[in-house]
Amino acid sequence: MFFEELRELEEGKLLREIKSRTSPQGPKILINGREYINFSSNDYLGFANHPYIIEAAKRAMQSFGFGSGASRLLAGGTSLHRELENKIADFKGTESALVFNSGYSANTGIIPAIAGEGDVIFSDGLNHASIIDGCRLSRARTFIYRHRDIDDLKQLLKSASAKRKIVITDTVFSMDGDIAPLKDIYEICERNDAVLYIDDAHAAGVLGSGKGALKHFNIKPEPWIIQMGTFSKALGSSGAFVAGSRDVVAWISNTARSFIFSTALPSCVIAASIAALGLIENDSILVKRLWANRDKLAKSINDLDYEIMGSETPIIPIKTGDVENTLRISQYLYDNGIFAPAIRPPTVKTPRIRITITAAHTDEDIERLIELLRKEKRKRGLIHRNVGRTKR
Numbered sequence: 001m002f003f004e005e006l007r008e009l010e011e012g013k014l015l016r017e018i019k020s021r022t023s024p025q026g027p028k029i030l031i032n033g034r035e036y037i038n039f040s041s042n043d044y045l046g047f048a049n050h051p052y053i054i055e056a057a058k059r060a061m062q063s064f065g066f067g068s069g070a071s072r073l074l075a076g077g078t079s080l081h082r083e084l085e086n087k088i089a090d091f092k093g094t095e096s097a098l099v100f101n102s103g104y105s106a107n108t109g110i111i112p113a114i115a116g117e118g119d120v121i122f123s124d125g126l127n128h129a130s131i132i133d134g135c136r137l138s139r140a141r142t143f144i145y146r147h148r149d150i151d152d153l154k155q156l157l158k159s160a161s162a163k164r165k166i167v168i169t170d171t172v173f174s175m176d177g178d179i180a181p182l183k184d185i186y187e188i189c190e191r192n193d194a195v196l197y198i199d200d201a202h203a204a205g206v207l208g209s210g211k212g213a214l215k216h217f218n219i220k221p222e223p224w225i226i227q228m229g230t231f232s233k234a235l236g237s238s239g240a241f242v243a244g245s246r247d248v249v250a251w252i253s254n255t256a257r258s259f260i261f262s263t264a265l266p267s268c269v270i271a272a273s274i275a276a277l278g279l280i281e282n283d284s285i286l287v288k289r290l291w292a293n294r295d296k297l298a299k300s301i302n303d304l305d306y307e308i309m310g311s312e313t314p315i316i317p318i319k320t321g322d323v324e325n326t327l328r329i330s331q332y333l334y335d336n337g338i339f340a341p342a343i344r345p346p347t348v349k350t351p352r353i354r355i356t357i358t359a360a361h362t363d364e365d366i367e368r369l370i371e372l373l374r375k376e377k378r379k380r381g382l383i384h385r386n387v388g389r390t391k392r
C-alpha cells in the first residue's frame with residue numbers, strides 16, 4: 001500500500017526524511033553523533049535548553065507529577081495552567097486567555113469556533129497550514145487574498161456580505177519571514193466591522209520587544225481582535241494560547257473541539273512557558289541580541305547576492321532555484337557541518353533554504369555559514385571577487 005505514491009515522491013525528490021537529534025535543541029546540535037551548527041530551529045531566544053526554564057519544569061514535575069491525565073474540563077489542568085493564562089492575558093493586555101496543546105490544535109480549534117456557515121473568512125495567501133485547515137473545518141466561505149495585498153483584501157471585503165466577517169493573518173510568515181501590514185489590516189477591519197484574528201507564532205518573543213505584533217505596530221488589543229500565539233517557538237516550550245475579550249475566550253473554551261476533546265498539557269510544560277514569559281518580561285537583552293544577529297546575517301547573505309525573498313525577521317529564506325539545486329545546496333552545507341533544511345513543495349511553492357537565526361548563535365557560527373554560502377557561489381562561477389565584501 002502507498003508504494004507507488006511513495007515512489008513518485010522519491011522520484012520528484014519530494015520525499016522527506018525525519019532527522020533525530022541526540023543533543024538538546026540549540027545553536028549546535030548532534031545528529032548521528034556529528035555536530036552541526038543549527039540554522040533550522042524556531043528557538044529564537046535559545047530558551048529550549050535554558051537552565052532557569054529547565055529548573056522550573058523540574059519543580060513543577062515534583063509538585064504535580066508528569067502526566068495530566070485528562071482534558072482541562074475534566075481537571076486535567078492545574079493551578080499552573082490558570083497562572084499561565086493570567087500571565088498571557090497580562091502580557092497581551094487582554095481580559096482573558098486560554099492555553100491550547102499546540103499551535104496547530106489552536107488554529108484548527110479556534111477558527112471553527114468563531115466562524116461557521118453563513119460567515120466569511122478572508123485569509124492571506126501565505127497563511128500557515130494550520131490556519132488553512134482551521135478555515136476548511138469551519139465551513140465558513142473562505143476568500144484567499146493575495147499575500148499582504150491590502151487592496152485585494154479591501155476589494156474582497158467590499159464584495160462579500162455575511163453575518164460575520166473575519167480577517168485572518170499570520171503576523172510573521174513562517175516560510176518567508178516577512179511581516180503582515182497589520183496597521184492597514186487593523187484599519188480595514190475597523191472600517192468594515194470585521195473581526196481580526198492574528199497568528200503571532202513567530203512574533204511572540206521576537207517583535208515588539210518580545211510582546212508580539214500588536215505591540216510592534218502600537219495597536220491596542222481591541223475586543224474585536226483575537227490573538228493566537230505559540231509557546232513552541234521563541235518561548236522554547238510547547239503549546240499555544242488565544243488571548244482576547246472575556247466573552248470570546250469563554251466561547252472558545254466551550255466550543256473549540258481541539259480544546260475540549262484533548263488531554264491537557266503536562267504541568268512541567270506549562271511551568272516552562274511561565275518561566276520563559278518571565279525571562280522575556282524581565283530582560284530584553286536576548287531579544288536585542290536576536291535582532292543584532294539577524295541583521296548581521298541578513299546583510300551578509302544580501303551582500304553575497306542571494307535573494308532573501310522579502311525577509312524582515314529572523315526567518316531568512318534563501319531562494320535557491322529548483323528542487324534539485326535546493327537539495328544540493330542544503331546537502332553541501334550539511335556535509336560541511338551546517339544544518340539548514342531545504343524547504344520544497346508542497347510546503348512552499350518556491351523551493352528555498354530556510355535559515356533561522358537565534359540569539360544563541362555566535363559570530364563564528366554566522367561567519368561559517370557565510371563562508372560556505374560564498375564558496376558555494378564561487379564553485380559555480382556565480383560570484384565575482386568583490387561580491388561579499390562591499391555590495392549594498
Ligand SMILES: Cc1ncc(COP(=O)(O)O)c(C=O)c1O
Pocket residue numbers: 102103104105107128130170174199201202230231232239240
Ligand atoms: C504561523 C504558525 N502557526 C502555527 C504553527 C503551529 O504551531 P505548533 O508547532 O505549536 O503546532 C506554526 C508552526 O509551525 C506556525 O509557523
